[in-house]
Every structure is written in C-alpha cells, then in structure tokens.
Amino acid sequence: MPGLEDLYREIILDHYRTPRNRGELAPPAAKAEGHNPLCGDEIQVYIDVADGVVRDIKIGGQGCSISQSSASMMSAAVKGKSIDDIRNLVRRFKHMMSIEEEGNDSPIDESQSLGDLEALQGVVKFPVRIKCAVLSWNTLLDALNNA
C-alpha cells in the first residue's frame, strides 16, 4: 500500500502472521503483563532466567501488527542472551524508537547488529505507533525486574 511500505515491511508482516515463541511458561518462570490503555492491547511476557541468562521466553496476549511483530522479534533477539546484554538491547531499541532513558547518559553499545529489529525503524515516522512497538519491550523490563 503506497505510503505504508516503511511501516509494514515484509519481515514485520511475517512475524505478525507467524509469531515466534508464542505461549506461556509455568512458574517459577517470571511473568509480566503490559497494557496499552489507549488501545486495549495486552501482552504477557514469560521468561526463564538462570545464571543471569534468559534461557527461554514466551509471549502471550493480543494486539496490532506492530505490537505483535515487535514482541515476536524481541523474543527471538533476547533468547539465550545475558540480562546485561538484554538491558542494553532494550535501551538501544527504545533509542531507535526515539525514546531515551532519563538520567542515563552512558553510551549505548551499538556493536551488535539489530538484525530483523531494524525493520521496525520505520515506525518512528508514525509517532502514534511507537507505543505499540515498545509495549513488549517495557513488559520485558518488568519481567526482568520480577525474575
């Protein structure tokens, strides 16, 4: 659709139609719920953390193509990574969405490729949709804090 190519990249629609890591993890896995109060979208993030590493991650809930594909890509990107790396990735992703962490001026480590996540860069041009894209990432931070 003309004008929307930047937003709805093929890789985004692929993750929307075939979301990765859908499901739940039973306790003692950590769980967090995120809500977008404006549109009613809901998301659940389950993580299994051991030795400072997210061994497994599952995503539940429902939402639009941007929130669902962002959650799917996020799950693929963080699985098997250390919590430190994940926190850096969250910061980097939010930076890409033009959201900066207040009071944190330390440099962001941009040495690793963002991979599929780069496809979400186009969301920045549609400010209303940024909150869709970051919903799962904020929920992941909550889950990390609960772990």
Added chain:
Amino acid sequence: MSFDVALIKKDFPLLQRVINNKPLVYLDSANTSQKPRQVIDAMSHFMETSYAPINRSAYQLAAESTDAFEHARGLCRTFINAPRTNEIIFTKNATEALNLVAHSWGGANLHRGDVVVLTQMEHHANIVPWHMLAASHGIELRWVPLTDDGQLDLTNLDSLLKGAKAFSFTAMSNVLGTITPVQQLCAAAHAAGAIAIVDGCQYVPHNVTDVVAWGADFLTFSSHKMCGPSGIGVLWGREELLNAMPPFLGGGNMIADVRLDGFTCAELPAKFEAGTPPITEVIGLGAAISYLTAIGMSNIRQHEKETVTYALSALNERYGNDITIHGPSDPEVRGATLSFKFKDVHPHDLSQVLDQSNICVRAGHHCAKPLMRLLGANATARASFYLYNSLDDVDALVNALEGAGDLFSL
C-alpha cells in the same frame, strides 16, 4: 430550512482541508466533533470585544461578559427543555458532571449496601465514579445486561432495580450506537424509588432532547461533541435535588459568605460552579446550540438515520461475512456510530490504512472496557457520522477498507 449536507460542510473550515491532494473524511465525531465557522467566530468576537470576568465586577465590559455567559445558559435550558435556567450547571465536561452527581448526590444519599444500577454499555465516565463510591461507601453495583443485537435486555429490569437508589445509564452507546428507551428507563427507576441519571454525551448532539418528557432527574452532556469547544460540559438536575445536595468543589463564586468558622453556599447554579469557569467556551457552546437549533435537531437525526441506513447496507453488501458491525441493525434504535470488526485486521492497522485515504476513525476500546470484554474484542474500529458527513463519506470508507484486507490477511 431544508437539510443540505454540502452547505453544512462548508460551514466547517477544517473539513475543507486537503492532505496529499485528497479531501478529509472525518468519521470520529463520537470522539469529538468539528467546529463550524459560526462557533469559531462567536468565540473570537467575544474575546475581541466583550471578554471580562463574570459575576464579580461592576464595569460595563464585565456586565456584557456576564450577560453573554448567562445567555448561553439560557440556550442550554431551551435546548434540553429544562424547566429552570438555574438548573443548568457548567462543568469541565460530561465526565466531571457525572463525577459531580456521584460524589455530591451519591456521597450524601448513599450508604453501605445501597444499590446503584448501571448498564453494561456504559463508558468509563459512568462506571468509575460509581466504583469509587463502592470503595468509599460500600454501595453495590448492579448491571443491566445486553441482548445479542446490542440493546438493553430489560427482561429483569424491575428485579434489578428493586431497592435501588439510583439508575444511571446512557441514552446512546458510544460503541454500539444503541439508542436506549430513556423515558421507559426513567419510569422504571421511579417506580422502584430510584432517581434516573441520564448520560447524554452521545445522544444530545444528535437528537431532540426533552428532559421533562423523559422524566429524568439528571442529564449530563459535553460541548465538544456537539460542535462546541472542549473544556465545557453541562449538568442539568432537578432544582429540588440540586438544592438538597452538598457542594462539589469549593472556592470563589460558589459561596454566599465565607467566615473563619465556615461558609455558606451560593444559590444555584453558582453553588456548583467554583472558580472562574471557561468563559469563552461557554459562549462557544451557546453558539453551537444556536447553530444546531437553526438546522433543527430532528433534521439532524433524520440525516443521520439515513446515513447509518446507507452505511449498514453498503458495508454488509460489499463485505458480507468479512465484516461484523456491532449493535442494532434497526436504524430506528441506533445512531450513526458504527463499531466494526473487519476480517482479522486489528483496528489499529485498519485505521492506519484508512488514514492513507484521510479517513479518520477511532481504533481502540472507546473507554468502555467492560463492554469490549462482552463483545470479545480488545478493540474495535469505529466510524461515527455527524451532520456534516455525506453519503460520499460512507462510500470513501467502504472503498478504503478493501486495501486493508489484502495487506493483513493471516
């Protein structure tokens, strides 16, 4: 006068706007309406010529300002056929008006175990204030359920109302478009010994309103949904009830006297209007009422009935099972507000695609989450029509939906 939508549309400067060489198709009036030149000019003219404090200064300008302000109050009275002008209370919006009733009337009259009846199609403004009273006063809430086609299921209304102190309900659903049988509901409330509180946010801008014919006790509505500015709403209540209620907000204007050991309330309506009100906005609301009245509320209702009839058949004929339109199929009992599900496309994505054609619809839960849960949806897309929407606007919506289905088919 005859109803000419093309002429009416010309009154709205914003609707002349062209984006990317395409006209604007504004279908979000249930959210907030656009403003006619007559309202914009009235507000500008007032600020350029007569703006001054109201009710508190002796100079000519202040007298003019006060007169204009009180004239607008009179227009509100006529518009809803209220018996007395001092029963018109200006609030910030309809939400504040409902909070005023819940807090002031409810706070004084409701006690632990008392029952307030609501319906399952209320928006948050007519739910949360009562939840707050449930938490602070221990009142019980009961809910009138819905039928499959999105009307109130009144089968057990009398038993739901038994022993209730208040029945608070919408005259028209902001999600389903359903117009409720207000007169019947008020009568049922009174038969049970309850007062009837009518949320007119969605109804008043689109229909002839007569609080006396309804037999209502309170009515709330909002200026910004009826061609007036935002920042101003109205509470109408029966004088006897308003007089018996404690004040809501305290401060200037709402007092007759203030001493070191206490205060005395002013008479109505000042009693419920603490502080400096949005003066210019009240002038704007008055101008909006004059504008709508000149066109005729029954003409507006007739136009919207024709519009929703056309929209229902155009959408259903074109998309069949691919579209689910919530709410009644009978235009007699619905306004021109259509919430719908289109294929499996999420409403956010749908509205993004429609935006490519400058079609403005709401996507979300419409501040009615209990109802959305009942519909089994986190969100719906909602197209809502008003006096300035033509059948061409309906066609634009119908045609633009085509592209969305292709892009997001699962």
